[in-house]
Amino acid sequence: MVMDSHPSDTVTILRVRGPLEFRCQLDSTDALIIQKVISRTFETLRSKVKSESCVLTICDSPVIIWPNKSGNAPCEDLHQWIQTYEQESKRSSKKKNKKSSAVNVINLHLMMDMTTRGPASAPILSRTAQNSHFLSTTLPMDCVVRTSYSDTTKKACEHLVEALTHQLCEMEKVTLDHMKGTTLLVPEPLHFLLPEPKGLVTVVYPAGVPDSQLETQRRELHQRFELPEDKPYFRRANAYHFPNEPFKDGYLRNPHQVLTHPTLDNGKVYLVQGIYSYHHYMQDRMDDNGWGCAYRSLQTICSWFQQQGYVERSVPTHKDIQQALVDVGDKQSSFVGSRQWIGSIEVQAVLNQLLGVTSKIMFVSQGLELASKGRELANHFLTEGSPIMIGGGVLAHTILGVAWSETTGQIRYLILDPHYTGAEDLQVVTDKGWCGWKGPEFWDQTAYYNLCLPQRPKVI
Known part of the structure; x- marks a missing residue:
């Protein structure tokens, strides 16, 4: 779970989304062994996020960031890079440029650098005959952190990596809690905007499980954040809608x-x-x-x-x-x-x-x-x-x-x-x-x- 302050004109929300491939081989039907294999797979993903293979690209711009080896440039540079690219590519008017300078949400895409390092070597193939179960799914990572103009990109990236790592821990917990045999429910991160000063909170739910079956989790969240128990805050419909995203149904809101x-x-x-x-x-x-x-x-x-x-x-x-x-x-x-x-x-x-x-x-x-x-x-x-x-x-x-x-x-x-x-x-x-x-x-x-x-x- 990630908690952050309310998005406002004085802060910038960095939002990182992207797929992480989850793959593991189950050679046993023993529940404890399955849990250990899944936990090891999540630990491998957390290591990848913390490694130099982790890459972030700023959406709608050519800017690429390696969060685990980023420099100390101020976060204000991120805004300038985005604005410069928008001006060059869209040739927007002064009025539009002025409007785009007040960026509240910067969207980033999570990727993994697949470039191999070291001397090239021929692949070695081996064949083993055994019965096993192969699990494969895509984890929909979605993390938000708050930053300001005065923060450095290094500090912002540290927060992003920490948030991604923490979200993988939450996903592991949800996956293990809702595992049925070898059937895996995809963990689904959602953001909720709570009353001040609590701000933006991220919760991971098991996809496909209806809200009616998640009341126990919601009740725990209400108690943790000291929220009244007579109105919903953590149902899927309560998920925060980011200001730079259009509503798919086309109706005007508020x-x-x-x-x-x-x-x-x-x-x-x-x-x-x-x-x-x-x-x-x-x-x-x-x-x-x-x-x-x-x-x-x-x-x-x-x-x-x-x-x-x-x-x-x-x-x-x-x-x-x-x-x-x-x-x-x-x-x-x-x-x-x-x-x-x-x-x-x-x-x-x-x-x-x-x-x-x-x-x-x-x-x-x-x-x-x-x-x-x-x-x-x-x-x-x-x-x-x-x-x-x-x-x-x-x-x-x-x-x-x-x-x-x-x-x-x-x-x-x-x-x-x-x-x-x-x-x-x-x-x-x-x-x-x-x-x-x-x-x-x-x-x-x-x-x-x-x-x-x-x-x-x-x-x-």
Whole structure:
């Protein structure tokens, strides 16, 4: 396990990834002998990582580093090498160069130098007839360490080698703990960003073993890092997403984070906790313009529960949502495939049916009353932290937070609007107000509203 500080503008995260080939021959079925052979193989890999054969290349650059014989150049040189290469190869503009200078994550690739040293000799072949079992797999190494401009490359490389060696020890432990006969489960390293000051932590899990069977390990981690045991921190869905990596599904994540908070007299800001995906009209090759806003708000809520690790199922489609309402007896079978609207009560029913999530419903007889709900909304984001679906008339929106002053009663709502029909363009979404802070006048003052406030399960 590797622990590091929170990535920030003042530090650089060095992330090393790459395959290490794990190969060993088992000439016995005795469990103790198998364990010794596997341990020896891991020890050989640790020796290779500490040897001069270990090579690191900086991704997207021609820079090559031998970490076990590196010099004392400052880490600032790494940034300069990368920037110089980007300028020469991409001929980027001054504006782009300026942006690329604030590098927070430097990705490195782990390799092994296969060049032979010493006098050449002819190979010697021998043949032995015996029954044995050959194990072969690839270990997906993935280590992170923190460094700063003032550190030397030698010190940074020492930390990287130490992290790689330690990760191999963790992989050995996981491999032996989950070994069944001669079947080997590949150890899988994952990074988790914990509350300050704990920062970035790396945990090795056995690939293929579901989260439901790893509760004991997670409970030990919660105790070790003194974390509460009523919310997940170490499920696979909680794994840290590095800022320089795009999300494979294409949805925008947390667009509200680029917005400036409103300033209110003695006001405080209460926000959604964690990560969600922005779901809106016309996504997923589904033309739901004019009728699907509550479905999209529900999808955003479901994405939050998925990405916080509370559930493992994927975000439901419109058809999944409609079928769930039929299954609970709320709708007739003809509802599936229709373009009928749903509201907050249906959202509550679907969350319970598909995710096992309960919700509170807040009834507001007039939009005018929403301005007085600051305390209830603030308390929801403090204690539950989930997005809220609000429906009124023919419109549905998602509330991601409130700015509220207990002394003056002033309030602003952070709204994620599912009625957007454009591309996944963060600048358009935020500049045009599809995700933005709204005042009480945003609501129809005379219309009634129902708010669905999902409650997070108390699980580890």
